[in-house]
């Protein structure tokens with residue numbers, strides 16, 4: 001089977017992304033895409049940028065970097081742009097972590113972290129979350145090789161305060177990656193703290209809060225020294241990771257904060273409404289600061305997952321220790337969530 005494969009390729013255990021079904025008319029609540037379309041300005045910016053497609057993209061990505069920097073009161077020198085934040089995270093692992101120096105992370109968190117660690121021969125020190133899936137803060141100290149932390153965490157949705165994250169940055173003499181994939185849905189951010197700490201790298205994506213999962217735009221905010229390490233790694237692999245259209249669309253999205261703020265406030269309201277409805281059905285729902293909820297139904301989650309799928313509602317179920325009793329449900333529009341809630345009631349009563 002693996003004839004002609006490199007030893008590296010043979011050794012990998014790749015990440016499994018959520019299903020992208022081809023069938024239409026499904027209610028898709030499985031990959032945390034934003035419930036609402038991108039700002040109309042994104043489309044006009046992409047159309048205008050089309051005139052430049054003959055040429056390579058701008059290397060400095062000034063407009064995108066400036067728009068990203070503005071949110072944290074940062075400068076473009078603090079920003080590294082990437083083809084989605086998964087790429088940013090992978091390049092951070094290469095730029096900041098070394099084999100033989102374990103990187104601290106959690107047992108229940110984004111399951112891509114151990115995949116990159118394996119790809120780059122980095123070992124991980126895995127800290128179990130508390131029984132309530134909160135981070136054991138007193139143990140988040142003295143990491144040797146680095147720290148990688150999703151805030152809010154995925155798939156739990158639970159967020160640490162900015163003060164708590166800052167303490168983790170202060171207590172570790174190595175790079176702390178804070179993955180803010182779900183910024184904009186109510187959690188506090190540490191973006192502006194990159195001015196204060198030379199070991200903090202904040203990673204963000206426009207896939208969730210800015211409705212651009214299909215465009216692939218992510219970025220790292222950090223001090224210029226860490227940004228230089230990322231550029232060295234990038235330019236040893238692919239110098240043009242963000243295309244001309246993605247740069248233009250991403251910058252236009254970041255410039256239209258009012259549009260996204262209004263959408264994301266609706267999502268937060270829908271999230272709380274859905275959480276209350278699930279609790280009323282006897283489900284346990286973890287407190288979420290993201291555009292999804294993590295809930296334990298009063299019957300086996302796998303069964304509920306399959307029954308929802310039969311009815312055309314796709315959610316995510318992880319067949320993994322500690323969390324196999326839970327479902328992760330992305331927050332769609334209010335209409336979609338009413339369908340989901342209605343189906344859940346039928347499943348739990350029948």
Ligand SMILES: *Cc1c(COP(=O)(O)O)cnc(C)c1O
Nearest residue numbers: 084085086110154181205207218
């Ligand atoms: C969605 C997600 C990402 C990656 O998003 P991209 O679409 O690659 O930008 C990274 N981290 C977490 C925790 C996520 O949920």
